[in-house]
Amino acid sequence: LPDIYPKANYIDLTGGNLLFKGKVANPSSIGFHNRDLVLQIIEKKGQVSRAELAKLTHLSEPTISAIIEGFLQKDLVREMGPGASVGGRKPVIIEFNPGVGYVIGIDAGGTWTKIGISDFGGKFILKEKISSKELGLGEKAVFELAKRVNQVIEKCGMEKKKILGVGIAVPGIADQDKGMVSFSPVFQWHGFPLVKMFFSELDLPVFIENDLNASAIAEKQWGLAQEYQDFVFLGVSRGIGAGLILNSELYHGHFYAAGEVGYMILGTDCLKQKESPEDLALGRLESMVAEAGVVKRAKELGFTIKKEEKFRDNIMGFSAEDVVKAARDNNEIALQVLDEITDYLASAIINITLVVNPQAVVIGSSIEGAGEILAELLRNKTASSFLVKPLILPSSMGTDAGLIGAASLAAQNIKQTLIS
Amino acid sequence: LPDIYPKANYIDLTGGNLLFKGKVANPSSIGFHNRDLVLQIIEKKGQVSRAELAKLTHLSEPTISAIIEGFLQKDLVREMGPGASVGGRKPVIIEFNPGVGYVIGIDAGGTWTKIGISDFGGKFILKEKISSKELGLGEKAVFELAKRVNQVIEKCGMEKKKILGVGIAVPGIADQDKGMVSFSPVFQWHGFPLVKMFFSELDLPVFIENDLNASAIAEKQWGLAQEYQDFVFLGVSRGIGAGLILNSELYHGHFYAAGEVGYMILGTDCLKQKESPEDLALGRLESMVAEAGVVKRAKELGFTIKKEEKFRDNIMGFSAEDVVKAARDNNEIALQVLDEITDYLASAIINITLVVNPQAVVIGSSIEGAGEILAELLRNKTASSFLVKPLILPSSMGTDAGLIGAASLAAQNIKQTLIS
Numbered sequence: 045l046p047d048i049y050p051k052a053n054y055i056d057l058t059g060g061n062l063l064f065k066g067k068v069a070n071p072s073s074i075g076f077h078n079r080d081l082v083l084q085i086i087e088k089k090g091q092v093s094r095a096e097l098a099k100l101t102h103l104s105e106p107t108i109s110a111i112i113e114g115f116l117q118k119d120l121v122r123e124m125g126p127g128a129s130v131g132g133r134k135p136v137i138i139e140f141n142p143g144v145g146y147v148i149g150i151d152a153g154g155t156w157t158k159i160g161i162s163d164f165g166g167k168f169i170l171k172e173k174i175s176s177k178e179l180g181l182g183e184k185a186v187f188e189l190a191k192r193v194n195q196v197i198e199k200c201g202m203e204k205k206k207i208l209g210v211g212i213a214v215p216g217i218a219d220q221d222k223g224m225v226s227f228s229p230v231f232q233w234h235g236f237p238l239v240k241m242f243f244s245e246l247d248l249p250v251f252i253e254n255d256l257n258a259s260a261i262a263e264k265q266w267g268l269a270q271e272y273q274d275f276v277f278l279g280v281s282r283g284i285g286a287g288l289i290l291n292s293e294l295y296h297g298h299f300y301a302a303g304e305v306g307y308m309i310l311g312t313d314c315l316k317q318k319e320s321p322e323d324l325a326l327g328r329l330e331s332m333v334a335e336a337g338v339v340k341r342a343k344e345l346g347f348t349i350k351k352e353e354k355f356r357d358n359i360m361g362f363s364a365e366d367v368v369k370a371a372r373d374n375n376e377i378a379l380q381v382l383d384e385i386t387d388y389l390a391s392a393i394i395n396i397t398l399v400v401n402p403q404a405v406v407i408g409s410s411i412e413g414a415g416e417i418l419a420e421l422l423r424n425k426t427a428s429s430f431l432v433k434p435l436i437l438p439s440s441m442g443t444d445a446g447l448i449g450a451a452s453l454a455a456q457n458i459k460q461t462l463i464s
Numbered sequence: 465l466p467d468i469y470p471k472a473n474y475i476d477l478t479g480g481n482l483l484f485k486g487k488v489a490n491p492s493s494i495g496f497h498n499r500d501l502v503l504q505i506i507e508k509k510g511q512v513s514r515a516e517l518a519k520l521t522h523l524s525e526p527t528i529s530a531i532i533e534g535f536l537q538k539d540l541v542r543e544m545g546p547g548a549s550v551g552g553r554k555p556v557i558i559e560f561n562p563g564v565g566y567v568i569g570i571d572a573g574g575t576w577t578k579i580g581i582s583d584f585g586g587k588f589i590l591k592e593k594i595s596s597k598e599l600g601l602g603e604k605a606v607f608e609l610a611k612r613v614n615q616v617i618e619k620c621g622m623e624k625k626k627i628l629g630v631g632i633a634v635p636g637i638a639d640q641d642k643g644m645v646s647f648s649p650v651f652q653w654h655g656f657p658l659v660k661m662f663f664s665e666l667d668l669p670v671f672i673e674n675d676l677n678a679s680a681i682a683e684k685q686w687g688l689a690q691e692y693q694d695f696v697f698l699g700v701s702r703g704i705g706a707g708l709i710l711n712s713e714l715y716h717g718h719f720y721a722a723g724e725v726g727y728m729i730l731g732t733d734c735l736k737q738k739e740s741p742e743d744l745a746l747g748r749l750e751s752m753v754a755e756a757g758v759v760k761r762a763k764e765l766g767f768t769i770k771k772e773e774k775f776r777d778n779i780m781g782f783s784a785e786d787v788v789k790a791a792r793d794n795n796e797i798a799l800q801v802l803d804e805i806t807d808y809l810a811s812a813i814i815n816i817t818l819v820v821n822p823q824a825v826v827i828g829s830s831i832e833g834a835g836e837i838l839a840e841l842l843r844n845k846t847a848s849s850f851l852v853k854p855l856i857l858p859s860s861m862g863t864d865a866g867l868i869g870a871a872s873l874a875a876q877n878i879k880q881t882l883i884s
Contacts, residue, residue: 074494217852227851274718286819290715297821298694299852305818307851309811310730391729398725399706399819401717431647431727432637432719 078103079463082111086121086140088270093135112138118462119144142167145208145458148193148248149451151255151444152176153410154215154230154282155335157189158444159196161207162451164459166266170200171447181232183241190245209249210242211454213258213446215283219300220252226300230282251453255279256303257294258449259408259439260287264294265452268406268440275402275434277445278305280389280418281410284330288400306330310391329392333385335364335411341384342367347377368414382421389418390425397434408439410446415439498523499883502531506541506560508690513555532558538882539564562587565628565878568613568668569871571675571864572596573830574635574650574702575755577609578864579616581627582871584879586686590620591867601652603661610665629669630662631874633678633866635703639720640672646720650702671873675699676723677714678869679828679859680707684714685872688860694822695854697865698725700809700838701830704750708820726750730811749812753805755784755831761804762787767797788834802841809838810845817854828859830866835859 078101085100086092094112098105115121115138122141126134142165149168151158153176160171174192179185197204216228223239242250253261260277263269269277269289277287286303288295295302308329331337339362349362349370370378393405407419415438423436439445498521505520506512514532518525535541535558542561546554562585569588571578573596580591594612599605617624636648643659662670673681680697683689689697689709697707706723708715715722728749751757759782769782769790790798813825827839835858843856859865 288819290710291713293711295710295820298823298854299821301821301852303819304821304851305815307814307818309814309849394727394729395725395815396819398721398727399708399723399816400715401719401721401724403718429729431724432721434718 076464078107079111079114080460082108083115083120083140083459083463086115086138091124091137091139093137095135097138115463120459120462140165144462145455146202146206147208147451147454147458148196148210149213149447149449149454150189150193150210151213151258151446151450152179152185152189152215152231153213153255153446155410158447159189159193160447160451161196161200161202162448162455164455166262166448166452166455168448168451169202170196171444172196176230179231182236185231185233186238186241186245190242193246207248209251209454209458210246211251211253211258211450211452211457212238212242213255213450213453214238214252215255215285217299217301217304218252218254218257223250223252225252249454249458251457253294253449253453254285254287254300254303255446255449256285256287256408257296258287258453259441259445260289260406260449261294261452261456262441262445262449263406263439264289264292265456266448267445268437269404272403274400275404275406276303276396276400277406277408277439278389278393278396279408279410279445280334280414281408282335284334284389284392286396288402290400305392305396306334308392308395310388329388333388333392338364338367338381338385342377342381345377345380347375347381365411368411368417371417372413382417386418386421386425390422390429393422393426393434393436394429397430397432401432402434404435404437406437406439408441408443408445410443412443415442496884498527499531499534500880502528503535503540503560503879503883506535506558511544511557511559513557515555517558535883540879540882560585564882565875566622566626567628567871567874567878568617568630569633569867569869569874570609570613570630571633571678571866571870572599572605572609572635572651573633573675573866575830578867579609579612580867580871581616581620581622582868582875584875586682586868586872586875588868588871589622590616591864592616596650599651602656605651605653606658606661606665610662613666627668628878629671629874630666631671631673631678631870631872631877632658632662633675633870633873634658634672635675635705637719637721637724638672638674638677643670643672645672669874669878671877673714673869673873674705674707674720674723675866675869676705676707676828677716678707678873679861679865680709680826680869681714681872681876682861682865682869683826683859684709684712685876686868687865688857689824689826692823694820695824695826696723696816696820696822697826697828697859698809698813698816699828699830699865700754700834701828702755704754704809704812706816708822710820725812725816726754728812728815730808749808753808753812758784758787758801758805762797762801765797765800767795767801785831788831788837791837792833802837806838806841806845810842810849813842813846813854813856814849817850817852821852822854824855824857826857826859828861828863828865830863832863835862 094108098108121138124137142163144164146163149160156173157176158173160168162168179188214225214228215230217226225233225236225238238252239250256279269275273292274290279285284306286305288303306329349366367378371382407415409415419436419438441448514528518528541558544557562583564584569580576593577596578593580588582588599608634645634648635650637646645653645656645658658672659670676699689695693712694710699705704726706725708723726749769786787798791802827835829835839856839858861868
């Protein structure tokens, strides 16, 4: 082939295929970019010498040394004892310092709200779980949540100045640029300035993201999807939704509504049903497949449970957790219900895959063990239906993906500030 | 809000949100990037002075002058007479020179194959259309197509050295990096080295892309979607498929199979059907909605047509073109058929929108006028079904989107080489 075919003359670490995107390069933006890249490599590699960094990045050793000097001054990295020598003086090893600061992660879920304190490496020193109902709705939920956050900070006994920011995962459409939640039925946050409100309560930088986007961030940053360029995190809990990492970056969509697959249509009949605004609060796929659909179908099939075994009270006498737990114990009705709902979920996964052709679909749930059961059922059910087959995997973070993602969101954003 | 929130200190022209993507910045890559950006601005603006370019890019006037000097030497731009003065000497106006070279565009479609010669501004000096059946299958189709291309070049009387490359739009999965067509039932190109084969026939650089990806490129580069960051080109012809522009760039998916929505499932029944390899050649949505489905349904409803009005012979006695033409003439059966198929298409558009939340869905077809009729029906049918509503628009390129996209693909790639 002639050499007219453009070839990259720089290294590609994250799989992105464009050097810049519509921005002019100037000394300040270039410096920031290279610092960001070097810090990413240090985090990925775990331990690395200045010489290795120079080799990996094609930056000169003096440039690398200057960058590292800046990181050391800001406590972003630390020097370890000398590493293995490759002849000559043994090199000093650099590693990321996860204790450079701490962040609050909040997963404001449909059923449970979780609050945690994590270092910059994703290690949590405290996690708390409260019923979302207790928080109330609208502004009240923000005041209550802020109060709980302060209690958690107090409980862990950490100086407040060590906490550098807050990340919040929200069920619904969250616009980080405007700091607004556009649409979130669970807390009745519609056109709601969540970032501003939370900031005035806590006096800390606040970052928001859709809960399944946050879960996808968590798997990309610290979980099973670190090497995946294109994957989908599919959450099946009180609602159904997806977070999309495309070309190694979170993809938001034009109105921050990418991945709202709970509203997916699985038959043309759905088109004919006129939907009221209340119906819109529960998607078409969701109404059949999410927790309420599971409980309803189990009830129809005669599922019952002894009172003392119950997870949560529910108007039906049992909850979706109860059905999942019974399925794990091989209860036949429970297994039938999960088999039925995975028909719908399998169709949804096939359709999502046809649109964005991901390398993997990661299944998460706020119900313990549901991700594992669903992933296995879905893998079998979709096996013969793909043009090109994605991996179907349970989340590596159990029920905590949203919480971990919220912390990661805050940590990533604050790191960018520290190096800018 | 505290100033910990990162703010961009550079201009954003295409809406990308990252300065670099996982690449280190060095003088050579930075130079290439800035030349690329300046050329893009010149093309977008039409006419612009050096001073305006410096202002828009935040690059210095000497840097801009050096870049323009390089472009002038390569005939990429030309100087026009002085523009309007803003006080002082009137500035010299720069514009892109579309005649810097010519490219061959090929749209190898399910029914028709089109060949055209275009300048670097998307202006065609010749277009030809041949029945795809005449080309044959496999390697034979390549030899035949190359022969036709040479005839077209001869016919237009252009020196061959003015033609700098060939872009081919293919119905199926095309991997530009490997130069392979992975899957294309129409020409039976499966794991087929199309780029290498075409290059050895024509001795020109060859670029391949899925036909609907090419159509999306055409709308982004020269059509109605120049300002859209996120949109979907949905093609409804012999097959059904989509091209996705996300964050202003073509999105391919992990195995180059993004947008293969012809296989979309619109009911869980589809899961139960075991599919043979032949069935896979026609998608689940396609079998109902694409040309064969239209003809079948029209036949069921008693559609007939006078022989002298027929577009193409068909085992059914008429073709999908005939049905679309009759619908445009208000034939009741034809209108009913289109109404029925748009139920399925509407569901597909809703599902695609839920996954990637585009700003617009652009409807194209190889059937004259079909894009316009379908877009209007689909707009009405989906009106109340969206959480966030995309624009639904007919392609601005009629039946030529794939051909224009193929030319654009070649022109974009060769421009990159000219400035590198």
